[in-house]
Amino acid sequence: MDKHTEKSVHGGDVYRNQVExxxxxxxxxxxMPDGVKKALGDAIFLCTQYPDEKVSKLSEAMAKKLDVPQECILFGNGASELFVAIIHARKPKTVLVLAPSFSGYEHSAACEDCQVRYYYLKKEDNFELTEHFVQELIRQIKAHEAPDLIFLANPNNPTGVCISFDIISQIVFLCCEHRITLVIDECFIEFTKRQNESLIKTAIHSQFLIVVRAFTKIYGIPGVRLGYLAASEKMVSCLKKQLPEWNVSLLAQYAGAAALQExxxxxxxxxxxxxxxxxxxxxxxxxxxxxxxxxxxxxxxxxxxxxxxxxxxxxxxxxxxxxxxxxxxxxxxxxxxxxxxxxxxxxxxxxxxxxxxxx
Structure with missing residues (x-):
């Protein structure tokens, strides 16, 4: 494991290339679904107003859809804003991420100048997270070398590989038992057959597990910027303090409410x-x-x-x-x-x- 600074380079650079x-x-x-397009069109005429700072209607609709308390949900200007809020709130000294994985985790960690450690996935294992990761985490815990926070994507990006339910369950148990904040990125889970393996219901009862999702991918609205997380009420209350006022635009709130009907x-x-x-x-x-x-x-x-x-x-x-x-x-x-x-x-x-x- 080593310390490394990665350039935050992503796909979608159609602004500097000629792309068809x-x-x-x-x-x-x-x-984008037609219902979301209509909602955005209708919302344009309301943009002379401030957005609802409490994101009430969208929060209520999401709570009903997920069957979780409204107080256990927090919306942000995309998942990226929520990652940064988590780092600011938890202030970890060490952060563990997989390699390869989404560079946004490292970008977020840099906001608090955290030391970033890497666990390298092997192409021979199809870049899957195996039992070896669990054993390595146990070793670090026993040696008092465990990270303060772990980012895991399920499915991972750029590999698309999901974490087996058995492996991720073991990791959740270890993190909760040893007070390690575990952030599970489920931004692509709706594209898989593993939606029933989501950890949202687990997260709302844990003080150390946070599940992050976004509307960006599944509803085709990256330009709108809308993400959310599920965690315990206490965790959500803590994270909310790290977000600016009116961070979820009126357009995003209307688009999100319409998307939940799709x-x-x-x-x-x-x-x-x-x-x-x-x-x-x-x-x-x-x-x-x-x-x-x-x-x-x-x-x-x-x-x-x-x-x-x-x-x-x-x-x-x-x-x-x-x-x-x-x-x-x-x-x-x-x-x-x-x-x-x-x-x-x-x-x-x-x-x-x-x-x-x-x-």
Whole structure:
């Protein structure tokens, strides 16, 4: 484990590139639900008002949907704001993150100048979190070397790999038993078949477990900025003090309330993404690319060719994952999109790889 400062570089940089198809960001292939579009349109005419500082209607609707007390939910300007609030509130000296994983955890840790430690996932294990992590955590606890806070993504990003319920249950127990704050990022869980394994119901009864989610991915609204977390009432009260007033815009509140009515849309998305993910996996492997088996709306694969630049010339943007801790040059992530868009990507890959082989 070592201390490391990672550049906070993400996908979706359509502002500095000429892009027609963006596979670098993992949002719903169907885009924004019609009900959410209408809600945003209606809310425009109310923007002369301040938003509800207490986010009352959205909180009430979310509490009902999740079947948890309203006092155990906290909304933020995207999940990223909530990660920062957690770090400010808990003030950990040491933070443990997986490698590879979302760089936003490190960015958040930097707000309190925390020491960041890494647990490296192995490609031979399909980048899965195994029993070895549990044993290493036990070793650190016994040696009085345990971190103050752990970030885990389920499913992980950029791998799309989920943590088995047995492993994550052991980690939750250890963290709660030894007063280690555990933050579970479930921002992509709606794309998987593991929604029933969510730890939200566990989090509201624990003083050391926090589950974070976002509307960004599943409802296709990254520009709106809306995330939420579930935790004990005491934890939520503590975290709330770290957020600015009116941090959830009026547009976000209206969009969120409308999104919670879109159960059929979410189900349709999950089923479609599963089929397209399998389709893309097969096509990529037929091209000779190494693909890791994930469960989310994106795929991690490897090629020795500089596919990022090759595809950018064709106005297609994919995620170069070489800046992820634990990965290297040649690793790429692509979003699972609609069939016709996926076919265009495969055709482009066939072309650039064929041209390279001719050379």
């Amino acid at each position: 198809l963006d596979f670098s960001v993992n949002i719903n292939p169907f885009g 159960d059929e849309f979410v189900q349709k998305t999950s089923e479609y993404v599963e089929k397209q993910r399998e389709y893309l996996t097969e096509k990529l492997r037929l091209l000779g690319l190494t693909v890791w088996q994930g469960e989310a709306d994106y795929l991690l694969f490897y090629s020795e060719k500089n596919l990022y630049e090759m595809l950018l010339k064709k106005k297609m943007l994919i995620r170069d994952c070489s800046n992820y801790k634990g990965l290297e040059s040649g690793y790429y992530r692509i979003a699972v999109k609609k069939q016709e868009e996926n076919d265009r990507l495969i055709a482009a890959l066939e072309e650039v790889l064929s041209d390279e082989n001719i050379k």
